[in-house]
Amino acid sequence: MALETLESANYPDPSLWGHIHALLLEESDLTDFLNELARHAAASFPHDGAQILAGITLLRGRKAATVASSSERARRLDEIQYDFGDGPCLTAAREHQLVSVPDVGAECRWPEFSQALLREGIHSVLGVPFELGADGQAALNLYSTTSHCFGEDTLAEVQAYVAQSSKALRMGMRFSHYVDSAADLRAALESRTTIDIAIGIIMAENRCPQAEAFEILRAASSSRNSKLREVAAEIVRAIGQPDPSTHFDA
Incomplete structure (x- = not known):
């Protein structure tokens, strides 16, 4: 499914946009909103027997920072990737493309990072870029404790989820910028x-x-x-x- 057409996709939960919009209104701080969004994302794509962890990576210049995570373990997984300076989620944000790693054990693009993930009990990864335009570069990072967790149907659902979330994230980033400017x-x-x-x-x-x-x-x-x-x-x-x-x- 083309990324540009996902905003009109029918996500299984018709109240998704309403829920995300409510989160944005309830949380006065952008980081708090994104933490809630990460926790919501981690709980939105269940898989039998698998634990899903989520993080949100924001690129600022050449540096990456996890601005949100669904748990402490999710934050640690993102930071491991930053230590190596490359990986599926960084690639998703930098190159604005979907990056799927169905089986971490068979992944050849990031061998050292893949080995680190296996030691952490992670067997599949998905990085999906947010649609932020000129406002920045960011990606939703999903980690699963089972391999082949994100099938075609799930991929489409996650992309639709991110497309909807992108609207709220852009609004939140702009509002945060105005608040920071006013404070300055x-x-x-x-x-x-x-x-x-x-x-x-x-x-x-x-x-x-x-x-x-x-x-x-x-x-x-x-x-x-x-x-x-x-x-x-x-x-x-x-x-x-x-x-x-x-x-x-x-």
Whole structure:
């Protein structure tokens, strides 16, 4: 089944999108949402006698990081792959292609990693890329304790699952970016407030103009090898004032 057509596929659980959307709304933190998604994925594809573990790999530049996992064991399996620097899940994310390893014992592409998986009791692996466009590269990593766990029907179900989840993940990543940007802006404004108050104190104590007070503050920062805000905060505290707060009332 072509990856681009999977968004319209009929996943067996018609409430899947509603469930994932609810997770996104309930979890205020992107990592918490992805951990819940990983746990949900691990429980969504049962196989007789097999344990399914799930992780979500996010690529940031040249580095990979597990941003979510269904369990501590799943996290460890992903980190083993990162230690080798390659494997089915990293390939799925980097090359944006489905990577299936039906029998780890017969896999020749990643021999050292395959041996490590066998020692961990893992006998089949599946890596499915998320559809994130320009927002990033990521993959759902599924591990099974039995070989040939992910047959054709399961492969189609997992791809449909990931296609649906991709929508929520893109929304979550964008929201997280906006939250981080807002936090950075707030921190910058609070830092500016502290610096402005310190400059005012220097102006009063030295009876100098603002530009000269700023140069005094900057020279102190340079001589102490400290950040400008840290020196400014020390000046404010030196006159018995608490750390200043910035008000954001409209």
